[in-house]
Amino acid sequence: MANTFSNDEVLLTIPMRPDMELAAAKLASAIAELMSFNDDQIEGIQLAMIESCINAFEHSRSPDQSVVIQYIIRTNELEFKIIDQGIGFNFIRNFDRR
Amino acid sequence: MANTFSNDEVLLTIPMRPDMELAAAKLASVIAESMSFNDDQIEEIQLAMIESCINAFEHSRSPDQSVVIQYIIRTNELEFKITDQGIGFNPTNKSTRRTNQPDLHPDMRKRGWGLEIMNTLMDSVDIMSGENGTTITMVKCKTA
Amino acid sequence: MANKFDIQIRAEHEYAVLETAGYLNDSLGERLSKEAQELIEKGYTQLVINLDKTALINSIGISILIEIIEALDERDGTLNFCGLSATQERTFRMMAIAKYAGIFPDEKAAIADF
Numbered sequence: 001m002a003n004t005f006s007n008d009e010v011l012l013t014i015p016m017r018p019d020m021e022l023a024a025a026k027l028a029s030a031i032a033e034l035m036s037f038n039d040d041q042i043e044g045i046q047l048a049m050i051e052s053c054i055n056a057f058e059h060s061r062s063p064d065q066s067v068v069i070q071y072i073i074r075t076n077e078l079e080f081k082i083i084d085q086g087i088g089f090n091f092i093r094n095f096d097r098r
Numbered sequence: 099m100a101n102t103f104s105n106d107e108v109l110l111t112i113p114m115r116p117d118m119e120l121a122a123a124k125l126a127s128v129i130a131e132s133m134s135f136n137d138d139q140i141e142e143i144q145l146a147m148i149e150s151c152i153n154a155f156e157h158s159r160s161p162d163q164s165v166v167i168q169y170i171i172r173t174n175e176l177e178f179k180i181t182d183q184g185i186g187f188n189p190t191n192k193s194t195r196r197t198n199q200p201d202l203h204p205d206m207r208k209r210g211w212g213l214e215i216m217n218t219l220m221d222s223v224d225i226m227s228g229e230n231g232t233t234i235t236m237v238k239c240k241t242a
Numbered sequence: 243m244a245n246k247f248d249i250q251i252r253a254e255h256e257y258a259v260l261e262t263a264g265y266l267n268d269s270l271g272e273r274l275s276k277e278a279q280e281l282i283e284k285g286y287t288q289l290v291i292n293l294d295k296t297a298l299i300n301s302i303g304i305s306i307l308i309e310i311i312e313a314l315d316e317r318d319g320t321l322n323f324c325g326l327s328a329t330q331e332r333t334f335r336m337m338a339i340a341k342y343a344g345i346f347p348d349e350k351a352a353i354a355d356f
Contacts, residue, residue, distance in 0.1 A: 006113070007163055010121060013109035019132040023108060026128040030121045065105055120265060123298065141329045148300045202312040206338040208305040215301060218336050219329070
């Protein structure tokens with residue numbers, strides 16, 4: 001891990017337990033604030049992060065019960081990769097259903 | 099990593115770049131809050147975390163320029179392990195950020211307070227350091 | 243990286259107040275130091291630093307505050323702090339700052355001390 005770590009990346013691993021989505025969201029908020037995102041954007045980022053974590057917590061059935069989040073800092077954008085090692089889900093079907 | 103990951107642990111890797119210590123501190127704050135630490139304790143935890151991170155940023159000379167932080171959640175305490183893969187801790191490593199002007203009052207020196215701040219604000223602070231890096235372990239108990 | 247920080251200055255005849263907002267690290271500290279030096283060069287020897295809107299501070303930021311105390315000491319001046327959290331005040335006391343600068347609960351009390 002150490003050798004491939006990028007200077008523009010923050011890496012977080014959280015256990016799938018209550019409120020841990022808040023930890024991921026708060027970290028997102030702190031990084032977005034450092035990058036001078038505005039308050040509305042920061043709130044939007046937090047809500048999206050909470051939903052993506054809860055989704056993994058509820059549906060992934062991951063054997064290791066953890067979620068890994070990469071926060072990738074670019075000049076004008078922030079990218080988030082939320083990764084679980086669960087059974088996967090058919091996101092096209094799920095979107096259709098709503 | 100996945101196989102040894104504990105349900106009671108949050109793992110953070112940050113790059114050594116300005117203000118990233120705030121990300122580590124705010125993560126500590128939200129974890130402490132969810133454990134019902136009080137506001138003063140949460141502030142103490144944040145300040146200690148900031149000091150341990152900037153200590154690594156300034157002195158470790160780590161080749162990968164990253165710091166790994168484990169947040170270990172226990173019933174009545176929160177433990178932090180702050181690890182860098184630098185050259186090891188040596189209090190005489192000069193700060194790279196500012197030139198040290200002589201102190202006017204010896205008891206109010208300008209630099210070298212990081213460890214004392216951590217010791218004052220946390221319940222225990224241990225340092226393991228060698229040529230392959232440094233781990234600072236800090237514990238904050240809910241009932242002080 | 244940018245941060246939400248700022249310095250407000252309120253200069254009166256006898257004294258000046260510098261109020262910080264945001265994380266007091268090396269970069270905000272350097273800006274504060276520059277503003278304080280300019281006030282000292284204009285002849286101000288009684289300064290208040292109000293940290294009410296600074297929730298977090300690091301040891302590099304504090305070292306810059308000590309430089310300002312030293313600069314005022316050399317001119318027989320006084321620096322008074324206000325708006326410290328309990329933890330900040332504890333840290334300042336541990337670092338002997340309370341011996342060489344005043345610590346007051348609010349700006350009014352810090353000014354009244356001059």
